[in-house]
Structures are given as C-alpha cells and as structure tokens.
Amino acid sequence: MPVCDPLFNETRRRARRVYLGLIMQELDQTVTIGATVPTGFEHTAAEEVQEKLEATARVSKNRGRIYFDITTDKLLKVHQLKSLDNLFVVVKEYDDYQFKTTKEEVQLDWQELATKLPWTNALEVWKLNNSIKKKKGRRKRTNPTKSDQCGNVGTKSTDTVPSDPEELWEDLEALEVKGNQRDVSSQPENDSEEEKHSEIQDQESGVTPLKFRVTCNRAGDKHCFTSNDAARDFGGAVQEFFQWKADMTKFDVEVLLNIHNNEVVVGIALTVESLHRRNITHFGPTTLRSTLAYGMLRLCKPQVSDVIVDPMCGTGAIPLEGVMEWENSFFLAGDNNGTAVSRSVNNIKHILKRTHDGGSSSGLPLDIIQWDLCNLPMRSSSVDIIITDMPFGKRMGSKKKNWELYPLCLREMARVCKPGTGKAVLLTQDKKCFLKALSQMEGLWRKLHTVWVNVGGLHAGVFVLKRTAVVFGTTSEVVMEPHTATGSQKENMKDASQ
Numbered sequence: 001m002p003v004c005d006p007l008f009n010e011t012r013r014r015a016r017r018v019y020l021g022l023i024m025q026e027l028d029q030t031v032t033i034g035a036t037v038p039t040g041f042e043h044t045a046a047e048e049v050q051e052k053l054e055a056t057a058r059v060s061k062n063r064g065r066i067y068f069d070i071t072t073d074k075l076l077k078v079h080q081l082k083s084l085d086n087l088f089v090v091v092k093e094y095d096d097y098q099f100k101t102t103k104e105e106v107q108l109d110w111q112e113l114a115t116k117l118p119w120t121n122a123l124e125v126w127k128l129n130n131s132i133k134k135k136k137g138r139r140k141r142t143n144p145t146k147s148d149q150c151g152n153v154g155t156k157s158t159d160t161v162p163s164d165p166e167e168l169w170e171d172l173e174a175l176e177v178k179g180n181q182r183d184v185s186s187q188p189e190n191d192s193e194e195e196k197h198s199e200i201q202d203q204e205s206g207v208t209p210l211k212f213r214v215t216c217n218r219a220g221d222k223h224c225f226t227s228n229d230a231a232r233d234f235g236g237a238v239q240e241f242f243q244w245k246a247d248m249t250k251f252d253v254e255v256l257l258n259i260h261n262n263e264v265v266v267g268i269a270l271t272v273e274s275l276h277r278r279n280i281t282h283f284g285p286t287t288l289r290s291t292l293a294y295g296m297l298r299l300c301k302p303q304v305s306d307v308i309v310d311p312m313c314g315t316g317a318i319p320l321e322g323v324m325e326w327e328n329s330f331f332l333a334g335d336n337n338g339t340a341v342s343r344s345v346n347n348i349k350h351i352l353k354r355t356h357d358g359g360s361s362s363g364l365p366l367d368i369i370q371w372d373l374c375n376l377p378m379r380s381s382s383v384d385i386i387i388t389d390m391p392f393g394k395r396m397g398s399k400k401k402n403w404e405l406y407p408l409c410l411r412e413m414a415r416v417c418k419p420g421t422g423k424a425v426l427l428t429q430d431k432k433c434f435l436k437a438l439s440q441m442e443g444l445w446r447k448l449h450t451v452w453v454n455v456g457g458l459h460a461g462v463f464v465l466k467r468t469a470v471v472f473g474t475t476s477e478v479v480m481e482p483h484t485a486t487g488s489q490k491e492n493m494k495d496a497s498q
C-alpha cells in the first residue's frame with residue numbers, strides 16, 4: 001500500500017476533512033453529473049437538461065445514460081428534473097481505459113486507481129447533496145446476505161452481455177425484487193486487525209468511519225473479469241484507501257464503477273432510489289415509470305389549453321405526470337377497468353392532498369372516467385393529443401385480443417382527434433400488431449417517428465403519429481364497420497360521416 005506517497009496521504013486527508021465538513025470551498029464549483037434515464041429517451045433527457053439548466057448533456061455510448069456539467073448551486077434543480085432516474089457525481093471518466101489481460105494485473109490496477117482518483121470534489125458534492133435531498137430512506141432490500149464465499153467487500157455487481165447492455169439500473173432493481181442475491185455485505189476475511197486498527201483510529205479522532213459499498217455495472221465481452229471481481233477488488237482498494245467500512249445495506253456512500261467496453265466511469269451515487277418514484281402511490285400491474293411518461297409527454301410538445309387524452313390510463317402515470325408539468329393543458333383519462341380507475345382516482349387524491357398540505361388550494365386540470373376506448377363519450381375532432389400506453393398483450397390483455405383491439409383503438413382515436421393538427425403518442429411492445437393496424441388506417445394517421453425504449457426489459461416502441469387532414473368517415477377503412485362495433489359506435493361513425 002503506498003502509504004508513503006504524499007499524494008495518497010493528502011487525498012486521504014482531504015477526503016476525511018470533507019467528511020468532517022472542514023473544507024469550505026466555493027459552492028459554485030463545476031462538477032460532472034451522470035444520470036441514468038429511460039433507455040431510448042437519452043436525447044429527450046438531454047433536451048430537458050438544456051432547457052432547465054442551460055447545460056449541454058452528452059449521451060453516453062452506454063445507452064440509458066447522460067452526462068452534464070453543472071455548478072453545484074444547481075444541484076437541487078438537477079433533482080427536480082423529470083427525465084432522470086438515478087443521479088451520480090462523476091469522480092473520473094476514462095474513454096479508453098486500457099484493461100490488462102490477467103485478473104491479477106487488473107486487480108493491481110484497481111488498487112492503484114483507488115489511490116489516484118480525484119475523490120475530493122465528488123465527496124464534497126455528495127456531502128452537499130445529503131444536505132439538500134429529501135430523506136427518502138435506504139434502498140429496500142430483500143434478505144441481504146451477510147457475507148459471501150468470496151469475501152467480497154461491500155460490493156454489488158451486474159454483468160451485462162454486450163447484446164443487451166440496456167437498463168442496467170432497472171436490471172439491478174429487478175434483481176432486488178426477485179431476491180436474486182448477488183449482493184454481499186461482508187468484511188474482508190482478514191479485516192479483523194485492520195478493523196480494530198481503524199476503530200481505534202476512529203475512536204481517537206472521535207469520528208465514526210463512513211460505510212460504503214461499491215456497485216459495479218459492466219457491459220462488454222473483452223474483459224477478463226466479471227463485475228463481481230471488479231466490485232470486490234475495487235471495493236477492497238477503496239476500503240483500504242479511505243478506511244471506510246463495507247456495508248451493503250446501511251451504506252453512506254455508494255461508489256459506482258460503470259464499465260462499458262473500454263469506457264470506465266467512477267462515480268458516487270446521489271440518489272438512494274430512482275427519481276421516477278413520484279406521483280404514484282396506488283400501483284397497478286403495469287404502472288409506467290414517471291420518467292418514461294415524461295419522455296412520452298415531451299414528444300407531444302403540449303401547448304397551452306391543449307386537450308390531452310389518455311384513453312387507457314391504468315393507474316394514471318401519464319396524465320399525472322402531465323398535469324404536474326403542463327398545468328396549462330387539460331387532461332382527460334379513462335380506462336375500462338374499474339380497479340384501474342379507482343387507483344388513478346386515489347393517486348390524484350394523494351397528489352391533491354400533498355399540494356393542499358403544501359399550501360396550494362387549486363385543483364388539477366385532470367378528470368378520470370371509466371370508459372371503453374372503442375366507444376369514447378367524446379365529440380369528434382375535439383382532442384389535440386392522444387397519449388397512451390397500450391396493453392402489450394403480456395401482463396395486460398393478450399396478443400390475440402390486440403389484433404382486434406388495436407384497429408378499433410386507432411380508428412376511435414382518429415375520430416376524436418383534430419384532423420390536420422392532432423397527434424398521438426402511443427407506446428406498445430406489440431409492434432407487429434400495431435404496425436399492421438396502422439397500415440389499415442393510413443388515410444387517417446401518418447407515422448412521424450418511433451422512439452425505441454426499454455420497458456421493464458421489453459423492447460417497445462413509442463410511435464409518434466400525426467392526424468392527417470382527412471375527415472373521419474370519408475375513407476374506406478373507416479366506413480368498414482368492425483364486427484364488434486357496438487350500437488353507439490356505429491352511431492359515432494354515422495355522426496362523423498355526416
């Protein structure tokens with residue numbers, strides 16, 4: 001261990017002083033913030049960063065991440081952005097890290113890296129962040145293992161094969177839910193002496209050492225190590241350097257080691273749980289992440305006084321996100337499932353209570369109705385934007401039913417949407433069925449573009465459609481009556497063609 005290295009000792013001293021709050025540096029220093037975002041919405045997130053922070057974000061090669069520089073006085077604003085899931089402050093980025101070819105060499109490199117990294121600024125940001133962020137509690141964990149066979153040091157790791165390096169954070173969460181315990185909370189096998197030594201030091205100095213863990217996310221097929229190896233070895237080096245204590249569940253500092261081929265980013269987490277956990281208190285089987293809902297809403301570019309409809313709202317993630325950000329538009333949402341409607345209503349009530357408790361007396365420009373999308377109780381050409389997350393036919397509905405449902409949906413949406421200006425932003429994983437249904441409606445909808453996203457590990461499309469100027473009921477595909485059309489649906493069609 002290079003204890004005689006003056007740089008090593010100075011860095012360590014400074015890090016300790018940061019922890020003690022002794023370094024009173026200017027608060028407007030520039031730091032690089034990294035953020036995980038819904039895969040596919042990196043550019044949408046970058047747009048939001050530009051718009052609200054006036055910072056230019058770089059989209060990482062590693063999909064689902066962006067990076068941007070801010071002065072630390074903007075840290076609170078970063079937490080208020082709507083596109084970002086998890087935040088971290090970058091300690092150091094390497095675009096082309098030269099990994100050695102044997103595990104032993106790589107391990108030595110991790111040890112050296114831990115002593116050389118410019119930790120101080122990042123730790124100051126971490127400390128500042130602690131003082132401003134809402135105390136959201138620790139990550140919920142399922143039965144964490146006390147120790148593992150390998151003697152891992154406060155590490156958590158995921159390896160991702162290059163073909164599917166997306167949504168690493170989501171994968172981590174999925175692992176947690178499944179109780180798949182890759183996590184370990186352990187002390188190194190030989191740490192009893194070291195432990196005693198550092199405890200004595202701590203007692204002498206009156207400081208309780210920080211608890212930490214290292215989380216490694218790795219993607220790439222040219223590494224001679226796994227993410228477990230990297231997390232364990234780098235974790236050991238960090239522990240040795242700072243004399244922190246490893247703790248998988250009650251950690252103060254989460255050191256992130258993100259490896260994507262030759263790109264290495266070391267960071268310190270600034271969020272305990274993803275920022276997408278907002279708005280929703282009553283969840284359903286397919287509740288959409290608020291960050292994804294936000295990305296979809298941005299694609300619509302809502303304007304003041306727009307009427308925006310989510311006809312299959314489930315628990316209301318999209319309209320709720322909408323009213324929180326675009327309060328000058330009017331949102332109408334519905335679902336044919338009574339339980340889903342109740343959940344949406346409860347979610348609205350909860351937000352209203354929160355805003356009332358916060359001193360606001362105004363309501364929300366949002367209404368929820370139980371309805372059948374194939375027969376909307378709405379006037380033709382009355383809606384500016386339709387935005388919805390359709391049943392994929394996996395957890396909700398069935399692929400077979402989609403063949404009937406999707407054409408009916410697109411037809412009824414075309415009826416209520418304003419010809420020439422109306423838009424639809426529709427999320428589905430059942431791409432084949434959707435595109436087929438859309439091809440039958442060519443006269444009514446024009447596909448502008450598709451954003452490919454990852455929804456809970458599923459590859460889905462957000463289809464952005466423009467309502468053509470064609471009057472509903474005047475094209476052959478529309479006058480052709482669906483065999484399941486109800487009486488009032490037929491009435492609607494008649495109305496529209498008059």
Ligand SMILES: C[S@@+](CC[C@H](N)C(=O)[O-])C[C@H]1O[C@@H](n2cnc3c(N)ncnc32)[C@H](O)[C@@H]1O
Pocket residue numbers: 284286287288311312313314315316317318334335336337340371372373374389390391392396397
């Ligand atoms: C993927 S889920 C939407 C999830 C929602 N975005 C959320 O955050 O909870 C699709 C929804 O479509 C609803 N649905 C299916 N067929 C429908 C129909 N014909 N009319 C209205 N809603 C329908 C289902 O009940 C379900 O709640």
